[in-house]
């Protein structure tokens with residue numbers, strides 16, 4: 001067996017191993033990897049995340065077992081100290097010797113510490129390894145106990161320096177960025193964009209000092225300040241140096257490999273050093289007279305070295321793309337191609353809005369046909385596409401400004417991602433082209449985003465390509481006629497229907513458990529209400545059981561109004577109300593000084609209640625026989641009725657009686673969106689039944705049933721579903737129809753758009769509901785009956801439970817009420833004071 | 836209204852002069868927000884039971900100047916803990932108060948400390 005020794009187990013050294021073992025030929029080699037750090041390679045790019053959780057394991061590229069499982073001999077905590085090229089051996093700092101056939105140097109670089117007087121003082125750090133971060137954390141907490149207003153400076157206003165600035169700010173230190181140049185990120189930004197970035201960063205609390213050369217670090221053994229000019233001193237308690245990198249090329253030097261004048265081990269486009277058996281990759285390699293301080297080129301180099309050792313002829317590209325996009329402290333910053341250039345080379349289009357901290361610049365060739373580069377600050381959502389246009393030298397619009405100005409129709413000015421050439425490199429960390437990504441679907445049979453990621457490793461590096469990969473996957477699936485999965489939100493990789501099934505089949509008890517089992521992160525205002533609805537439609541639990549996942553309206557069982565007060569809407573089934581009930585409503589409204597209005601849903605809304613008043617009001621109402629109207633829930637609202645045959649001279653059936661029966665049947669039933677019904681006594685349609693999710697119109701011989709209509713923003717007439725039904729059949733179809741909708745609709749999709757998307761449309765719906773074509777009709781009915789039997793008025797529940805009552809209080813620590821709420825008189829009532 | 840807003844300024848851990856006790860852990864609903872009063876200020880306190888973390892911010896939503904943020908739903912956006920205003924669902928980071936939905940509105944955030952089951956909010960004065 002031939003032997004490979006890899007010196008350095010950093011990101012690139014690791015990638016070499018990963019790429020190597022993926023090749024069949026690799027079985028003929030034995031690999032030994034030396035790492036000087038005490039742990040296996042970790043993701044340095046996301047190093048700052050260590051501050052959040054101090055979880056070194058989470059950053060690991062692969063656990064130690066991975067190396068073992070793949071036959072790689074990993075030796076950490078042992079530095080290689082010498083190479084003997086003649087005998088092809090190395091020696092380690094622990095004085096052990098090993099021989100090699102091929103040697104791969106992946107020793108990376110170290111932080112450059114400029115020769116400033118006093119840099120050796122306590123409290124001065126660099127920002128490169130987990131140990132550096134641990135040191136900073138310990139030091140920061142120490143100085144904070146002595147001085148709660150402690151300050152930290154970062155030397156260097158480049159990419160890394162700004163990241164370090166954010167880190168010290170998060171540690172609770174007053175952050176100062178010291179930059180020698182007259183602008184931030186001098187390598188990537190022009191002066192104008194740097195100014196915009198500076199404004200933004202200052203608004204967040206970073207202090208920025210430009211054009212400052214540091215003369216010395218002050219302090220007696222421990223840093224107390226920095227001196228720039230004679231009288232120019234900044235008091236600081238800690239300093240992080242981030243002034244660039246220096247390749248760790250000691251081994252190259254001592255073993256006599258060809259070196260660059262300013263360091264770095266010279267390599268050719270095969271990643272070979274001046275010794276045929278020795279390769280250098282990553283941040284130690286000097287390629288085209290440059291050290292590339294980014295992972296993507298390092299990963300490419302690793303791939304080339306693997307190919308060369310295994311006898312393949314792949315070569316490193318001539319041009320290395322140094323484009324970058326990052327989110328600095330919540331600010332998008334991106335630069336690609338030639339970010340700045342002289343006017344003789346091309347034209348620039350610049351869009352700047354300092355009030356919004358926005359800056360966009362693109363550079364276009366003199367003939368206006370090609371994109372040469374650009375800078376985006378504040379909003380880099382177009383970066384991926386612009387970057388691709390640049391990389392692939394794609395044609396650009398005649399008016400290049402369209403590339404950065406928001407399109408007037410809100411759409412993108414680029415067309416489809418599928419227009420990109422197959423060779424377009426989409427994920428630069430993993431060197432994946434559009435062809436590879438789409439091919440994983442068209443050829444390898446991947447069916448969704450996660451399978452594509454598992455197959456190709458796209459998006460697993462810096463993650464910057466994620467939006468584009470998502471688009472490519474979706475568009476490709478669509479072009480194959482496959483369903484594109486619409487997931488609920490970033491916390492669950494499932495759609496509502498899948499989650500409904502998962503909860504039901506696994507008998508998941510609550511949201512917390514669902515998040516543990518199928519989700520990630522802490523949830524959000526999108527997935528929580530989706531689950532609230534799912535639990536409610538499986539077990540009929542009310543909004544009181546899991547208040548934390550309810551939308552604010554459901555949590556307080558009332559609609560929140562524009563001034564933070566609430567409305568009270570008791571149920572008035574079918575719109576029928578006795579004089580006595582009207583009097584009670586009037587009395588309650590007077591007692592609590594509430595604005596009253598007849599709603600469009602045939603009932604009465606009492607507005608302007610403060611949170612602590614809600615239970616008092618509801619107690620009075622419930623005592624008088626009212627119950628919740630669920631005007632706040634995604635649930636049944638009203639079943640509107642006309643007066644019908646009981647009074648109307650044209651009436652064919654008793655529409656009020658039937659409307660009341662139906663409203664009571666489905667009251668409290670939660671669903672993907674709200675739903676409403678209507679019952680009209682004849683085709684004059686006074687109840688607007690065809691404007692509802694389900695509508696009944698009395699005809700000779702029974703009821704005509706209409707489904708899937710609504711008013712609102714996109715009005716839609718309900719469609720005729722079945723004719724001349726008797727009462728019993730109506731109820732049977734409604735049970736099945738509603739339950740089927742509840743099971744299958746997406747979040748916040750009302751019945752009309754749901755039907756629009758339902759494959760097979762109304763005919764299919766009829767087959768399922770009337771003909772029972774998929775054999776679920778009985779199931780649907782039984783399920784609905786189970787829910788109906790479990791109905792409980794949630795307001796009654798609330799006022800009877802001291803635990804729930806605690807929710808209805810403005811302050812936890814005081815019985816005071818919100819004194820910022822103000823009303824002004826209006827007509828004979830009142831309204832909230834204007835915004 | 837503007838002067839109501841101006842009394843809310845983020846307090847970094849390092850600047851805390853007063854740790855004001857606002858109640859016990861059990862007084863605060865799990866995985867939700869609640870509001871407390873400190874002098875003239877209304878502060879929203881968020882109990883992320885799942886992660887064991889606590890956050891506090893002004894209760895005032897800077898969008899329409901309403902005292903509502905404690906009523907909003909909480910969660911995270913790409914790992915950043917946040918609250919969604921109940922009125923128009925603007926999302927605010929509870930780490931630094933920035934608006935995660937993009938525009939420049941921003942809220943003040945305050946440090947929270949838990950000691951012996953008691954919840955304290957840090958103020959400068």
Ligand code: SRM
Pocket residue numbers: 559560561567568569597598599600601602603604605631637638640674676691692709710711712713714750
């Ligand atoms: C009070 C009322 C207006 C009125 O003064 O008459 C009203 C008030 C509100 N409507 Fe409505 N809608 C009211 C009848 C209607 C009607 C008429 C009807 O039901 O016949 C419609 C059109 C029919 C329909 O729904 O298809 C209607 C279509 C909407 C929509 C649009 C729905 C859509 O599918 O596009 C919304 C927005 C939503 O739900 O997302 C909405 C949302 C709202 C909300 C809940 C907005 C909100 O979230 O704060 C309002 C809350 C008022 C409150 O605080 O109580 N309201 N709303 C009516 C209460 C009816 C009731 O007794 O429960």
Ligand SMILES: Cc1cc2nc3c(=O)[nH]c(=O)nc-3n(C[C@H](O)[C@H](O)[C@H](O)COP(=O)(O)OP(=O)(O)OC[C@H]3O[C@@H](n4cnc5c(N)ncnc54)[C@H](O)[C@@H]3O)c2cc1C
Pocket residue numbers: 007008009010011012013014034035036037044045046047048078079080081106107108109127128129160163248251281282283284292293294295296298326462
């Ligand atoms: C905070 C931070 C943020 C960054 N952000 C980005 C970013 O957003 N995008 C980006 O593209 N890049 C970023 N980088 C740069 C990126 O991390 C580097 O390009 C990448 O880590 C280089 O990989 P490497 O393997 O060449 O070097 P390294 O990761 O430094 O690994 C080299 C390893 O070799 C070990 N070693 C050295 N000499 C010896 C020896 N003689 N014997 C044994 N072991 C030895 C070292 O201890 C080290 O563990 C960032 C860097 C830092 C520090």
Ligand code: SF4
Pocket residue numbers: none
């Ligand atoms: S129509 Fe608009 S403004 Fe009027 S109640 Fe409905 S949601 Fe409010």
Ligand code: FES
Pocket residue numbers: 896897898899900901920921922923924925
């Ligand atoms: S008031 Fe908070 S988002 Fe509008």
